[in-house]
Amino acid sequence: MNFWYFWFDPINFIARWLTGLLTGWGLASWLTSLIIQLVGAVVLISLMMVFDIFLVWVERKVVARFQDRLGPNRVGPFGIFQPFADIVKLIIKEDITPDGADKVVYNLAPVLSLMSVLLLWAVMPLAPVIFGVDLNVGALYIIAAGSIGTLSIIMAAWASNNKFALIGAFRQVAVLVSFEIPMIATMLIPTILAGSMGMNEIVQGQQTVWYVLLAPLAALTFLIAAIAELGRSPFDLNEAESEIVAGFHIEYTGMKFGLFYAGELLHAFTFGGFWAILFLGGYHLFGLENLGPLVAVLILFAKAMFGYWVIMWIRYTVMRIRIDQMLAFNWKFLTPVAFVLLMLTALMNALLRPASSGIYIAGMLLTNVVLGWIIVEILSGFGRRERQKAEGVATAAASAHR
Amino acid sequence: MTVLQIFFLIVALVILGSSLMVVTTRNLIHAALWLIVTLFGVAVLYAVLNAGFLAVVQVVVYIGAIAILFIFAVMLTRKELRDRGPQLNRGWWLNVIIALLTFGGLFWMLQSWNGFSKTAAAFPSSYDALGQLGNALISPNAFVLPFEVASVLLLAALVGAVYIAFNPPSGDSRK
Amino acid sequence: MIPLSWFLILSAALFSIGLFGVLSRKNAVAILLGIELMLNAVNINMVSFWRYGDVSQMAGQVFAIIVFAVAASEVAVGLALVISVYRRRNTVIAEELDLMKW
Numbered sequence: 001m002n003f004w005y006f007w008f009d010p011i012n013f014i015a016r017w018l019t020g021l022l023t024g025w026g027l028a029s030w031l032t033s034l035i036i037q038l039v040g041a042v043v044l045i046s047l048m049m050v051f052d053i054f055l056v057w058v059e060r061k062v063v064a065r066f067q068d069r070l071g072p073n074r075v076g077p078f079g080i081f082q083p084f085a086d087i088v089k090l091i092i093k094e095d096i097t098p099d100g101a102d103k104v105v106y107n108l109a110p111v112l113s114l115m116s117v118l119l120l121w122a123v124m125p126l127a128p129v130i131f132g133v134d135l136n137v138g139a140l141y142i143i144a145a146g147s148i149g150t151l152s153i154i155m156a157a158w159a160s161n162n163k164f165a166l167i168g169a170f171r172q173v174a175v176l177v178s179f180e181i182p183m184i185a186t187m188l189i190p191t192i193l194a195g196s197m198g199m200n201e202i203v204q205g206q207q208t209v210w211y212v213l214l215a216p217l218a219a220l221t222f223l224i225a226a227i228a229e230l231g232r233s234p235f236d237l238n239e240a241e242s243e244i245v246a247g248f249h250i251e252y253t254g255m256k257f258g259l260f261y262a263g264e265l266l267h268a269f270t271f272g273g274f275w276a277i278l279f280l281g282g283y284h285l286f287g288l289e290n291l292g293p294l295v296a297v298l299i300l301f302a303k304a305m306f307g308y309w310v311i312m313w314i315r316y317t318v319m320r321i322r323i324d325q326m327l328a329f330n331w332k333f334l335t336p337v338a339f340v341l342l343m344l345t346a347l348m349n350a351l352l353r354p355a356s357s358g359i360y361i362a363g364m365l366l367t368n369v370v371l372g373w374i375i376v377e378i379l380s381g382f383g384r385r386e387r388q389k390a391e392g393v394a395t396a397a398a399s400a401h402r
Numbered sequence: 403m404t405v406l407q408i409f410f411l412i413v414a415l416v417i418l419g420s421s422l423m424v425v426t427t428r429n430l431i432h433a434a435l436w437l438i439v440t441l442f443g444v445a446v447l448y449a450v451l452n453a454g455f456l457a458v459v460q461v462v463v464y465i466g467a468i469a470i471l472f473i474f475a476v477m478l479t480r481k482e483l484r485d486r487g488p489q490l491n492r493g494w495w496l497n498v499i500i501a502l503l504t505f506g507g508l509f510w511m512l513q514s515w516n517g518f519s520k521t522a523a524a525f526p527s528s529y530d531a532l533g534q535l536g537n538a539l540i541s542p543n544a545f546v547l548p549f550e551v552a553s554v555l556l557l558a559a560l561v562g563a564v565y566i567a568f569n570p571p572s573g574d575s576r577k
Numbered sequence: 578m579i580p581l582s583w584f585l586i587l588s589a590a591l592f593s594i595g596l597f598g599v600l601s602r603k604n605a606v607a608i609l610l611g612i613e614l615m616l617n618a619v620n621i622n623m624v625s626f627w628r629y630g631d632v633s634q635m636a637g638q639v640f641a642i643i644v645f646a647v648a649a650s651e652v653a654v655g656l657a658l659v660i661s662v663y664r665r666r667n668t669v670i671a672e673e674l675d676l677m678k679w
């Protein structure tokens with residue numbers, strides 16, 4: 001009987017038990033609720049950090065397979081204890097603070113970078129009854145937490161007293177601030193479709209049909225903007241290993257670098273999770289999530305791993321893009337596409353909402369497909385003109401040489 | 403002294419302390435970072451005042467954009483990586499007197515208003531403040547005109563800032 | 578409960594500190610920092626009057642959002658001017674920019 005309560009509502013079950021325990025010890029009620037909330041936050045953070053260790057192994061195995069090799073397979077079966085070896089190595093490294101570095105800012109930057117990622121997990125709905133906080137501005141909260149990460153990059157580069165770090169940080173922050181705009185615009189599309197900015201409502205709105213079917217172009221644009229926000233290839237100017245050694249975290253050694261690295265991997269997984277929540281239906285899977293909250297958590301993590309795998313796939317396949325090409329891509333292509341898509345989605349949503357659900361789905365899908373086809377036509381027109389110009393120059397040069 | 407009052411006092415101390423550091427510290431980058439602490443405290447205050455949307459917008463706009471712009475401007479307008487020389491004008495003690503007079507004047511004017519010490523009405527639990535804000539921003543009998551004018555202002559500022567700070571690359575043609 | 582006077586005193590103090598910053602700093606960027614403090618004080622005032630008055634009247638929050646937009650555009654143009662001045666005169670100390678003084 002008690003197990004049934006626990007299975008279907010684990011968080012409230014534990015909270016009630018703890019409340020009874022603490023008030024039995026004579027604590028005031030506000031202190032009890034404060035302690036329970038602190039315990040919840042600490043448990044969530046610990047679980048995500050432990051999962052981060054697993055992500056290190058996944059990353060190294062997947063990159064190895066993409067590069068046609070095996071990856072770590074010595075330390076334990078399939079190399080599964082490799083991240084622990086990495087952690088030990090990072091801890092026993094010498095902790096160097098460069099001469100002339102700003103000590104407080106230098107030590108605060110990796111902490112802020114990891115903090116900005118862990119803050120994101122407070123609004124993710126892991127199951128219908130497991131979530132941190134039900135904010136009604138959850139989608140905008142994600143952007144806010146991301147801007148703290150942007151800040152930590154500048155702090156790290158400035159405090160390192162190193163010009164290469166500054167160059168990397170300038171480029172990276174320019175990219176981050178620029179790509180926030182198409183990310184916000186495409187994040188508004190699930191908001192329009194669900195009628196609310198709260199993450200819980202967005203997931204609930206995908207009970208019948210996932211938003212990736214209603215707005216595939218928005219899902220694609222959000223994925224591209226998210227990859228740029230993560231600082232991952234093909235947008236990884238902050239750590240262009242062949243150009244500026246390691247970008248803004250050149251001067252960081254040992255566990256401080258470990259915090260940056262772990263934060264980056266967890267950030268990628270978190271954005272895979274957001275892509276799953278906003279577009280792939282969150283924890284919905286044809287009613288399987290009703291079996292219990294833990295099943296829903298597993299479904300969400302599976303979808304988040306799929307999103308993370310797509311991000312890794314793009315990282316290890318596509319070449320790095322130059323900074324001016326990146327910014328031109330954002331301001332001349334991605335932002336207009338995102339805004340046009342937002343306006344069209346709002347218009348079609350207002351027009352088709354009273355109709356039956358089949359017409360609604362077909363109408364939205366058709367809008368996206370038509371817009372995508374128009375964009376491809378415009379781009380191929382540009383490409384054709386460029387090619388003709390290049391061929392015209394080539395034939396003129398050839399005829400002049402004759 | 404309820405818990406909420408103690409919390410407010412802590413947040414107020416953080417805001418005032420970090421703003422004092424903003425205006426007195428020598429190192430300009432530190433001043434920008436202390437400004438970020440102040441802005442964060444103000445965002446917490448908005449959340450206490452049940453204006454959750456404004457709290458998040460404060461973090462996104464002020465900390466995510468304006469503070470970073472300040473840090474960039476500080477880095478781009480210096481001849482060397484460190485600050486030198488006095489950072490306050492001569493006769494700064496006069497400015498302290500002016501600031502104290504301003505604060506005293508504001509306080510005296512406010513405390514003669516009879517609504518000065520009123521307490522807040524309870525926030526209606528099912529009130530959709532966010533939806534009402536959205537409606538107010540686009541409804542013709544409410545605030546759609548200031549909203550549109552603000553967007554034109556932002557466009558003018560965007561074009562103006564790009565034009566003023568534009569440095570044409572020497573040599574090759576502008577693309 | 579927190580009386581309204583606490584919020585108003587806080588915003589008056591923040592405004593005065595920002596005023597001190599504007600009047601006493603030499604660096605032009607530091608003057609802009611003081612202006613930001615004053616704008617934040619005004620915003621606190623707006624939102625607390627919204628909360629402690631009639632919550633259904635959205636004028637307080639709308640005005641605060643407009644102040645956000647104005648502050649952002651003013652900082653952008655101001656810093657663009659400061660950077661442009663630095664390129665020409667190689668200084669951002671406000672006292673040394675005196676070409677148009679009598």
